[in-house]
Amino acid sequence: EVQLLESGGGLVQPGGSLRLSCAASGFTFSNYVMSWVRQAPGKGLEWVSTISGSGSRTYYADSVKGRFTISRDNSKNRLYLQMNSLRAEDTAVYYCAKDRGGGYNYPNDYWGQGALVTVSS
Amino acid sequence: DIVMTQSPDSLAVSLGERATINCKSSQSVLSSSNNNNYLGWYQQKPGQPPKLLIYWASTRESGVPDRFSGSGSGTDFTLSISSLQAEDVAVYYCQQYYSIPYTFGQGTKLEIK
Numbered sequence: 001e002v003q004l005l006e007s008g009g010g011l012v013q014p015g016g017s018l019r020l021s022c023a024a025s026g027f028t029f030s031n032y033v034m035s036w037v038r039q040a041p042g043k044g045l046e047w048v049s050t051i052s053g054s055g056s057r058t059y060y061a062d063s064v065k066g067r068f069t070i071s072r073d074n075s076k077n078r079l080y081l082q083m084n085s086l087r088a089e090d091t092a093v094y095y096c097a098k099d100r101g102g103g104y105n106y107p108n109d110y111w112g113q114g115a116l117v118t119v120s121s
Numbered sequence: 122d123i124v125m126t127q128s129p130d131s132l133a134v135s136l137g138e139r140a141t142i143n144c145k146s147s148q149s150v151l152s153s154s155n156n157n158n159y160l161g162w163y164q165q166k167p168g169q170p171p172k173l174l175i176y177w178a179s180t181r182e183s184g185v186p187d188r189f190s191g192s193g194s195g196t197d198f199t200l201s202i203s204s205l206q207a208e209d210v211a212v213y214y215c216q217q218y219y220s221i222p223y224t225f226g227q228g229t230k231l232e233i234k
Contacts, residue, residue: 107161111170
């Protein structure tokens with residue numbers, strides 16, 4: 001059974017940093033592209049970042065480019081999102097999501113339960 | 122970026138009746154190389170993560186009831202629920218995965234009339 005479990009969310013002041021982690025199980029982690037998608041309170045879904053199976057290629061939404069870094073450790077079956085220079089508008093539930101296929105251009109077939117990040121003074 | 126626009130924003134349908142949600146993309150998400158539409162539909166219930174219902178515009182994900190169907194091509198797509206059940210109350214999102222940034226529609230809230 002595929003499982004994705006996020007951790008590392010919490011309250012952080014504007015300008016601060018936070019690192020989210022996603023523990024994956026139930027599939028061959030290194031074979032799949034992984035993504036982070038966020039959802040601000042009461043709002044819709046926003047794609048944040050995607051990383052290739054090997055970790056060599058990364059992609060970011062313009063809204064987080066230069067502030068967030070996606071990475072993965074395939075030996076530990078873990079996905080990460082390092083978030084720096086956080087702003088109030090980054091407040092959201094952050095979901096870790098597995099891409100359905102082994103390459104790019106697939107939808108997300110499994111999602112974690114989400115980690116809440118609140119940026120406030 | 123490809124902009125995804127759903128209509129309506131909210132919808133109330135009687136139990137057992139048909140519900141239809143539309144999604145329009147600002148540019149085609151149909152690949153000429155494989156004739157696939159890079160369009161998916163998700164269902165999100167309160168307090169839960171999204172659930173993939175439909176991909177390639179019309180392929181049902183495993184375990185999804187056959188009352189859910191997707192159609193359309195190019196820039197215009199539809200999610201239909203043939204006979205609404207109480208458990209279908211949710212927000213529905215379309216998403217294009219044709220090009221990065223992958224973008225979602227704003228969501229359609231489906232309620233029981």
